[in-house]
Structure formats: structure tokens, C-alpha cells
Amino acid sequence: LGPEPQTVSIIGAGIAEGQPKPGVEKGPQAMRDAGVIDRIKEIGWQVNDCGDVHYEHVADDTPSQGGAKKPRTVGNASRILHETALREARAKRFVLTIGGDHCIAIGSISALLTARPDMCVIWVDAHADINNEDTSTSGNIHGMPVGFLMKLVNSENVPGFGFLKDTPTLKPDRIVYVGLRDIDAGERMALKQLGILAFDMHAVDKFGIGKVMEMALDHVNPYKKRPIHLSFDIDAMDPTLAPSTGTPVLGGLTFRESAFLCETVAETGMCTSMDIVEVNPTIDPDAAYQTVSIGSRLVACALGETIL
Amino acid sequence: LGPEPQTVSIIGAGIAEGQPKPGVEKGPQAMRDAGVIDRIKEIGWQVNDCGDVHYEHVADDTPSQGGAKKPRTVGNASRILHETALREARAKRFVLTIGGDHCIAIGSISALLTARPDMCVIWVDAHADINNEDTSTSGNIHGMPVGFLMKLVNSENVPGFGFLKDTPTLKPDRIVYVGLRDIDAGERMALKQLGILAFDMHAVDKFGIGKVMEMALDHVNPYKKRPIHLSFDIDAMDPTLAPSTGTPVLGGLTFRESAFLCETVAETGMCTSMDIVEVNPTIDPDAAYQTVSIGSRLVACALGETIL
Amino acid sequence: LGPEPQTVSIIGAGIAEGQPKPGVEKGPQAMRDAGVIDRIKEIGWQVNDCGDVHYEHVADDTPSQGGAKKPRTVGNASRILHETALREARAKRFVLTIGGDHCIAIGSISALLTARPDMCVIWVDAHADINNEDTSTSGNIHGMPVGFLMKLVNSENVPGFGFLKDTPTLKPDRIVYVGLRDIDAGERMALKQLGILAFDMHAVDKFGIGKVMEMALDHVNPYKKRPIHLSFDIDAMDPTLAPSTGTPVLGGLTFRESAFLCETVAETGMCTSMDIVEVNPTIDPDAAYQTVSIGSRLVACALGETIL
Numbered sequence: 001l002g003p004e005p006q007t008v009s010i011i012g013a014g015i016a017e018g019q020p021k022p023g024v025e026k027g028p029q030a031m032r033d034a035g036v037i038d039r040i041k042e043i044g045w046q047v048n049d050c051g052d053v054h055y056e057h058v059a060d061d062t063p064s065q066g067g068a069k070k071p072r073t074v075g076n077a078s079r080i081l082h083e084t085a086l087r088e089a090r091a092k093r094f095v096l097t098i099g100g101d102h103c104i105a106i107g108s109i110s111a112l113l114t115a116r117p118d119m120c121v122i123w124v125d126a127h128a129d130i131n132n133e134d135t136s137t138s139g140n141i142h143g144m145p146v147g148f149l150m151k152l153v154n155s156e157n158v159p160g161f162g163f164l165k166d167t168p169t170l171k172p173d174r175i176v177y178v179g180l181r182d183i184d185a186g187e188r189m190a191l192k193q194l195g196i197l198a199f200d201m202h203a204v205d206k207f208g209i210g211k212v213m214e215m216a217l218d219h220v221n222p223y224k225k226r227p228i229h230l231s232f233d234i235d236a237m238d239p240t241l242a243p244s245t246g247t248p249v250l251g252g253l254t255f256r257e258s259a260f261l262c263e264t265v266a267e268t269g270m271c272t273s274m275d276i277v278e279v280n281p282t283i284d285p286d287a288a289y290q291t292v293s294i295g296s297r298l299v300a301c302a303l304g305e306t307i308l
Numbered sequence: 309l310g311p312e313p314q315t316v317s318i319i320g321a322g323i324a325e326g327q328p329k330p331g332v333e334k335g336p337q338a339m340r341d342a343g344v345i346d347r348i349k350e351i352g353w354q355v356n357d358c359g360d361v362h363y364e365h366v367a368d369d370t371p372s373q374g375g376a377k378k379p380r381t382v383g384n385a386s387r388i389l390h391e392t393a394l395r396e397a398r399a400k401r402f403v404l405t406i407g408g409d410h411c412i413a414i415g416s417i418s419a420l421l422t423a424r425p426d427m428c429v430i431w432v433d434a435h436a437d438i439n440n441e442d443t444s445t446s447g448n449i450h451g452m453p454v455g456f457l458m459k460l461v462n463s464e465n466v467p468g469f470g471f472l473k474d475t476p477t478l479k480p481d482r483i484v485y486v487g488l489r490d491i492d493a494g495e496r497m498a499l500k501q502l503g504i505l506a507f508d509m510h511a512v513d514k515f516g517i518g519k520v521m522e523m524a525l526d527h528v529n530p531y532k533k534r535p536i537h538l539s540f541d542i543d544a545m546d547p548t549l550a551p552s553t554g555t556p557v558l559g560g561l562t563f564r565e566s567a568f569l570c571e572t573v574a575e576t577g578m579c580t581s582m583d584i585v586e587v588n589p590t591i592d593p594d595a596a597y598q599t600v601s602i603g604s605r606l607v608a609c610a611l612g613e614t615i616l
Numbered sequence: 617l618g619p620e621p622q623t624v625s626i627i628g629a630g631i632a633e634g635q636p637k638p639g640v641e642k643g644p645q646a647m648r649d650a651g652v653i654d655r656i657k658e659i660g661w662q663v664n665d666c667g668d669v670h671y672e673h674v675a676d677d678t679p680s681q682g683g684a685k686k687p688r689t690v691g692n693a694s695r696i697l698h699e700t701a702l703r704e705a706r707a708k709r710f711v712l713t714i715g716g717d718h719c720i721a722i723g724s725i726s727a728l729l730t731a732r733p734d735m736c737v738i739w740v741d742a743h744a745d746i747n748n749e750d751t752s753t754s755g756n757i758h759g760m761p762v763g764f765l766m767k768l769v770n771s772e773n774v775p776g777f778g779f780l781k782d783t784p785t786l787k788p789d790r791i792v793y794v795g796l797r798d799i800d801a802g803e804r805m806a807l808k809q810l811g812i813l814a815f816d817m818h819a820v821d822k823f824g825i826g827k828v829m830e831m832a833l834d835h836v837n838p839y840k841k842r843p844i845h846l847s848f849d850i851d852a853m854d855p856t857l858a859p860s861t862g863t864p865v866l867g868g869l870t871f872r873e874s875a876f877l878c879e880t881v882a883e884t885g886m887c888t889s890m891d892i893v894e895v896n897p898t899i900d901p902d903a904a905y906q907t908v909s910i911g912s913r914l915v916a917c918a919l920g921e922t923i924l
């Protein structure tokens with residue numbers, strides 16, 4: 001990051017076409033309404049609100065040959081997000097991308113890896129999101145961002161994703177998962193074959209979140225020299241706590257574990273970007289406020305807010 | 309177990325006379341309706357559904373001299389369950405007994421110990437179920453299965469339980485408890501005098517479930533050679549999570565700890581039988597589906613289902 | 617404590633003027649109604665119920681020059697409580713003070729430190745309660761008890777608190793916090809400057825409650841010779857579990873952690889007094905019974921009730 005005072009660039013990326021449920025496009029506004037910007041300022045950051053990514057909802061956006069749904073819309077939006085994130089990263093800002101569904105990580109991480117080639121990724125999610133067009137049973141791109149970033153998906157065959165051709169490939173040893181508990185068969189195989197380190201909920205229970213984060217950080221950042229990107233899917237949390245999300249799965253992280261995780265990443269002093277995704281305020285509206293506030297709190301924790 | 313492919317024999321044991329509340333006899337059907345059989349098949353097991361234990365509801369089934377209630381009904385049913393479980397264990401199957409109240413463990417464990425004399429038991433429960441006729445204040449046999457199996461109850465004095473005369477005695481060093489939090493005074497004394505290792509909720513909080521399971525398995529299965537029977541009373545879980553049960557107690561295992569426990573037992577490769585008991589779908593019907601699905605999930609975990 | 621049989625002296629201290637919300641004065645009666653006395657007797661203690669502290673609600677009780685609200689009322693009540701607690705402590709009783717808001721700790725701890733000068737304090741709370749008149753933004757005395765006890769507040773300038781002049785000062789190394797998660801800026805600085813050990817929720821998640829209690833006890837009681845006072849603010853618990861309290865904060869202790877904490881303090885054999893505070897049965901009346909019962913249970917745990 002740049003010299004003091006440091007700046008957070010906020011990019012609203014309400015891209016919702018990576019999955020079928022309406023509402024997740026309202027995530028950025030809901031997070032702004034919940035006061036996330038003031039909260040970030042209170043910790044001592046300057047804030048540069050880049051506004052929202054505007055993109056075309058392509059008509060007749062038929063699936064790719066491989067079955068990826070809404071490829072032109074998502075690809076086009078990803079490219080615009082990529083360009084914005086790249087500009088902000090090159091200006092040495094902390095880049096905070098607020099989704100939208102998890103497809104947005106294609107645009108954000110491809111840009112951040114371009115600006116910060118040594119970067120590593122902590123992916124917090126109930127899901128591995130590492131499908132490709134062959135292994136995906138749904139065709140939803142929000143289940144494929146890691147697949148795209150690792151180039152397990154051949155983006156030349158997916159209309160709209162040509163911009164990925166010249167971006168760096170995310171390497172298997174530069175990503176670690178925390179919170180997994182719902183994995184497709186093809187994803188399980190990919191994780192194994194690529195030797196990707198993943199801490200599922202069994203591991204969180206076995207070791208405790210303290211030890212898990214220690215091992216996760218040691219793995220992706222052994223010499224503590226790499227910038228860290230935190231990609232936080234709110235469905236990593238238990239659905240009793242963050243119910244306003246599209247694909248909830250029983251047995252998730254507690255609020256305390258989630259906050260701890262973000263605090264621990266912040267404590268490294270190396271966290272330079274974050275996605276917060278899959279907050280869908282229209283699912284379970286009674287619980288939307290709770291979910292959105294927790295999302296804001298997690299962002300603040302990742303940016304250095306602490307209790308003591 | 310036998311050569312591949314391995315088989316799970318499912319025995320429906322909807323015996324409800326070990327306690328006073330109606331409804332727990334519906335446990336086996338509810339678990340079947342929740343798809344437990346398909347779930348087991350998906351993990352790669354063959355399934356041999358032995359159907360339900362049919363038994364006589366003896367009229368005028370007055371308490372034993374010692375005060376055990378419905379002794380002839382429960383004893384008769386236990387003998388039939390014993391015979392079925394013994395046959396399936398001798399056929400080298402994984403024996404899954406679905407209760408019913410916890411009295412069913414008398415029939416299942418006495419049979420499994422006969423077929424597999426080296427077997428050890430992991431008893432997961434809010435309660436110790438080690439009363440005898442003297443210490444029990446209620447006379448409910450579901451509070452005495454460990455008492456019967458350890459022959460702290462003289463079964464010759466309890467009408468219907470004559471079949472236990474020639475079955476092996478469960479030894480105090482072959483059982484370990486996890487999850488205890490509601491113990492009768494007489495039970496407390498029995499645990500102490502017999503030197504039975506018990507991890508109550510205080511211990512789970514002190515050490516964490518990871519370390520507790522390590523210590524529990526080291527204790528009952530130090531050389532990792534003994535077959536393991538898992539007797540899982542759903543009331544071990546916190547009542548906020550599994551409310552459809554007859555004797556809920558505050559402060560229980562979380563879903564994650566319960567799944568972790570079953571996964572850890574499965575990981576040993578030595579688990580050859582399981583009881584799942586005290587799922588009563590008529591208590592708190594709104595929560596019945598949740599309780600039953602969790603029960604099915606725990607069975608799947610104990611049979612080797614994993615996240616990764 | 618004295619020779620067997622040991623006695624618990626119960627002091628009802630329904631002082632509510634340390635904060636603005638009515639209802640917390642009903643805490644002592646609610647705890648008595650929930651059967652706390654019988655529960656204590658069942659563990660084997662004799663009980664000496666000292667009844668309630670009667671005090672004057674001073675008319676025209678204008679704030680102190682420094683801004684502390686209702687100083688004469690709270691100060692007067694604190695002095696009466698101090699005298700009662702001192703008498704009971706000198707009679708070698710376990711002194712259980714039932715609040716009331718947390719201002720009551722001024723009276724109880726100042727008395728107990730007088731009778732037991734080596735005493736150390738475990739303060740379990742979402743809040744640090746270490747404000748002085750300058751740092752407090754609300755002027756509520758329930759946010760200042762540690763400030764008064766450490767003499768960060770000059771009690772000579774606060775009408776009603778003259779009695780503190782001759783009481784011992786609580787030293788920074790004789791108190792440890794557990795459960796913190798909502799700290800004012802001035803409090804954060806005080807904790808730092810005074811070098812007070814505090815385990816916030818981040819620490820509880822990092823180390824687990826087992827290790828936290830080990831470190832907390834080692835710190836305040838390294839040679840295991842000091843009497844221990846446990847000051848338990850019910851808002852240390854998560855508000856989903858103990859909602860009937862005036863200043864709830866997300867992300868608190870679970871029931872199991874809270875019970876574990878109290879059990880662990882009891883296990884030292886050195887716990888000789890306790891406050892239980894901020895149970896307000898008129899907030900969220902549907903949840904009052906739950907909150908009050910948990911309060912009673914925590915008292916029992918701190919007095920030696922165990923599962924096994």
C-alpha cells in the first residue's frame with residue numbers, strides 16, 4: 001500500500017448473474033446503507049468510493065458451449081470490474097469489492113494478481129467454487145470463480161471472458177480455503193489433484209479456528225512477504241447467523257469465528273484487498289439487517305478494527 | 309466386517325416402553341422417510357434393510373419387584389432385537405439400530421458383544437443411563453441400559469430379561485461417555501466406583517471436542533484393534549438444535565461437534581455398529597424435520613461421509 | 617472461609633441507579649424466585665440470607681461536577697452494601713452479592729478487599745467498566761466501578777462516595793478481564809497504560825476458554841494463595857442466551873463457556889465471593905426466565921456444582 005494516510009477503494013459490484021436468485025445485486029447498496037463507509041473511516045482509513053460497476057445485461061445471453069450460464073453478461077461485467085480494481089490496486093489502495101455473487105472474484109482477483117503478482121488468497125466459503133464447465137451441474141458461474149482464476153475453465157471458449165487470456169494464473173499453493181462444507185464430486189477431485197490446502201468445518205472443529213488460521217497463513221504466506229486477498233462468502237457463516245444468502249448450508253462458522261478470522265488476517269499487516277459476497281438482502285428480509293450488519297462488521301475487522 | 313462391497317444392516321427398533329412419552333416409536337420410519345438409506349448408499353455401502361422389530365405390547369405389564377417399568381414388553385422386544393442384531397453381526401455387517409428410546413441398546417449391544425467380544429462402546433448422551441433398579445427414581449428402563457449391560461441390574465429379577473443371562477458383560481474400561489450433563493446421584497457414584505471414563509460438557513469445553521475424541525478413543529481402543537460401537541442419543545446435542553427428543557438438557561453438543569464426533573469415529577476404520585436413539589418426531593413437530601435430518605446426517609458421518 | 621459447614625451469605629443489592637433502565641432492581645427477587653437459595657443448599661452450603669440492601673433514593677440527586685449521574689443515591693447505597701459485605705466477609709462467609717447493575721461492585725469489592733487484602737478479581741463482562749468521570753460519555757456509574765475501585769475516579773469529588781477514602785485500592789495486577797467486546801476509547805487507553813490483562817472475545821476464540829481461564833488464573837493468582845472474587849456481568853454472555861439485560865452486545869460467551877468459567881473458578885478452591893449483576897427481568901420479559909435461570913446456574917457453578 002501507499003504512504004500514510006492509507007486509502008480503501010470501495011467498488012460496488014452487484015453482479016447477480018453468476019447464480020439464479022434475484023436480490024444479490026442489492027448487496028453493495030445495503031452495505032453502504034448499513035454504514036460500512038463510516039465504520040471504515042472510524043478505524044483511520046481514507047475512503048475512495050468508486051461507486052458501482054455498471055454493465056450491460058446482455059439479451060439472449062445463451063449458455064456457453066460448455067454450459068456456463070449468462071456468460072456474456074458476467075464476462076462483460078467482470079472485465080469492467082477487473083479494470084476498475086486494477087486501476088485502484090496500481091494506485092496502491094486497499095481494494096474492497098462488495099458483491100454481488102461470488103462470480104465477482106473473477107474480476108477482482110484477476111486484477112489484483114496483475115498488480116500484485118506475489119499475492120495469495122484466503123477463500124472463506126461453505127463452497128469451493130472451483131467447478132469448471134465440465135464438473136458444474138448447474139452452470140452457475142458463481143460456482144466457478146476459482147476454476148476461472150486457475151484456468152481450469154478455458155476462458156477462450158466462454159463468450160465474454162476473453163480478457164482473462166493475458167491475466168496471471170492463480171497457483172494452487174497461493175490459495176487456502178476455510179469453512180468448506182458442501183463440495184461437488186468434481187471439486188473434491190480438483191482439490192485433491194491440485195493439492196490445494198482446505199480447512200473444512202471438520203478441521204475447524206478439530207483444531208479450533210485459532211490453530212486453523214495459523215496453519216492457513218503459514219501455508220499461503222510462509223515468509224509473511226505476500227500481499228493477502230481475503231475473499232469472504234457470507235455463506236461461510238452459519239445460516240442461523242447470516243441467513244440472507246442464496247445457498248445456505250448447515251454447520252457454518254460462528255460470528256465469533258468469522259470475526260476472529262478477519263481480525264487475524266488484518267493482524268498480519270499484509271491484507272491489501274477483500275471481497276465480501278453473497279449478501280442477498282431480499283432473501284429472508286427479516287434477517288437482512290442482521291446479515292448486512294455482520295457483513296459490515298467483518299469488513300471492519302479485516303481492515304483492522306479490534307476490541308482492545 | 310466382510311469382504312467388499314460392505315453392507316449396512318438397518319434394524320428399525322421403535323421400542324418406546326423404556327420411557328413414558330409416546331412418539332419415539334416413530335423414529336425408524338421418520339429416519340427412513342428422511343432418506344437415510346439413500347444417503348448411506350451414496351457413500352458406497354450396500355444396504356440390507358431388516359425392517360422393524362415386531363414385539364408384543366404385553367398387557368398388565370406391571371413393574372418388576374425392583375421397580376423397572378414395562379419390563380416384559382421391553383425385555384421381550386430387546387430379545388427379538390438381540391437375535392436380529394446377532395444374526396447380522398455374525399454375517400459381518402455393520403449393524404445400524406434405529407430407535408426407539410435408549411432401552412434398545414440393551415438388545416443391540418448385548419448381541420454385538422456376543423459376536424464381537426473385543427468390542428468397545430462410545431456412549432454419546434446428556435445422560436449416563438447407568439441406573440439400576442435401586443438408583444433409578446423413575447423406573448424407566450431407558451435410564452438403565454448401561455446398568456443392564458454391565459449387569460448392575462440383576463436381570464434374573466426382571467421379567468422378560470432372562471435372555472441376558474448368557475450374554476457377555478460390558479466391562480467398565482470398554483465404554484467411554486461423551487456429552488454428559490445430567491447425572492443422577494446414584495449414577496455419579498457408579499461412574500466413580502467403576503472408574504468409568506466420562507467426558508462431560510465441562511471437559512468438552514476445557515479440551516475441545518478434537519482432544520476429547522482423541523482421549524476417548526485412546527482410552528477404549530488403545531491399540532486400535534477393537535471394533536467400536538457408537539451409541540448416539542440425540543439428546544446429547546443441544547436442544548436448540550435437536551429439540552424433538554424426550555429429555556432435553558441445556559448446554560449440549562453443537563451440530564458441528566456432533567458431526568465431528570461421528571466423523572472421527574468413522575475415521576478410525578473400526579466402527580462396526582451404531583445406535584441412533586431418542587429421536588421423537590411427535591415432540592415439537594415443527595422441529596421434527598430438523599431433528600430427524602440431523603439424525604440422518606450423523607448416521608452418514610459415522611458411516612464415512614466426509615466434506616472433503 | 618470458616619470451619620465446616622461453610623456458609624454463603626446472600627446480599628440482595630438491587631441498586632439500579634448506576635444506569636438509566638428500570639427493572640434491574642428486580643434482579644435479587646427474580647433470582648430468589650428461581651430457587652437460587654435451594655440450589656446452593658443442595659451443593660452442601662449453609663445459606664445466610666441477609667435480605668436486601670435498603671437505601672434512600674435521594675431527591676434532586678444532580679450529577680457530580682465530573683458528570684457522574686445519581687452520585688448520592690449510588691454512593692449511599694454502596695456504603696450500606698459495603699458495610700453488610702464487610703461484616704459477612706469478616707464472619708468468614710462466602711459473600712454472594714446479587715445485583716442490581718454493576719455499580720454494586722464498588723460496595724462489594726471495596727468491602728471484600730478490606731477483609732481479604734490479598735484478594736484478586738476475575739471480571740467477566742462485555743464491558744471493561746473502567747471509565748472515570750472524564751472518560752465516561754454517559755455518566756452512568758455502572759460503567760465506572762473498576763475506575764472507582766482503582767481510584768481512577770477521585771471519590772472525594774463525588775458526593776456520596778466519601779466512604780471509599782479509607783478502603784484499599786484495587787491494583788492493576790489483581791484483576792483480569794474475560795469476555796470484553798465493547799470498550800470505550802478512554803477505557804482502551806486505561807487498560808493499556810495500567811497493563812491490565814484482558815481476554816477479549818478474540819482471545820477466547822484464539823485460545824479457547826480452557827486455556828484462557830488457565831492464563832487468567834495464573835496471572836491473578838500465580839501461587840494459588842489469593843482469595844478470588846468473581847464479578848460476573850450477565851451481559852458477558854451472548855444476548856441470544858441471556859437477553860434480559862440492559863446493554864447486550866453481539867458475540868458473547870456461550871452458556872457452556874460461562875458455566876465452564878464459573879466451574880473453573882470454583883475448582884481452585886479459592887473463590888470466596890461473587891457478584892452476579894445486570895439481570896434485568898423487565899427487559900424482554902419472554903426471555904427473563906431463561907436469563908434468570910442461567911444466572912442461578914452460574915452462581916451454583918461458582919459455588920461448586922459440577923456435572924460429574
Ligand SMILES: [Mn+2]
Nearest residue numbers: 102125129233
Ligand atoms: Mn462462494
Ligand SMILES: [Mn+2]
Nearest residue numbers: 126127233235
Ligand atoms: Mn458459498
Ligand SMILES: [Mn+2]
Nearest residue numbers: 410433437541
Ligand atoms: Mn440415553
Ligand SMILES: [Mn+2]
Nearest residue numbers: 434435541543
Ligand atoms: Mn439421554
Ligand SMILES: [Mn+2]
Nearest residue numbers: 718741745849
Ligand atoms: Mn459490567
Ligand SMILES: [Mn+2]
Nearest residue numbers: 742743849851
Ligand atoms: Mn457489561
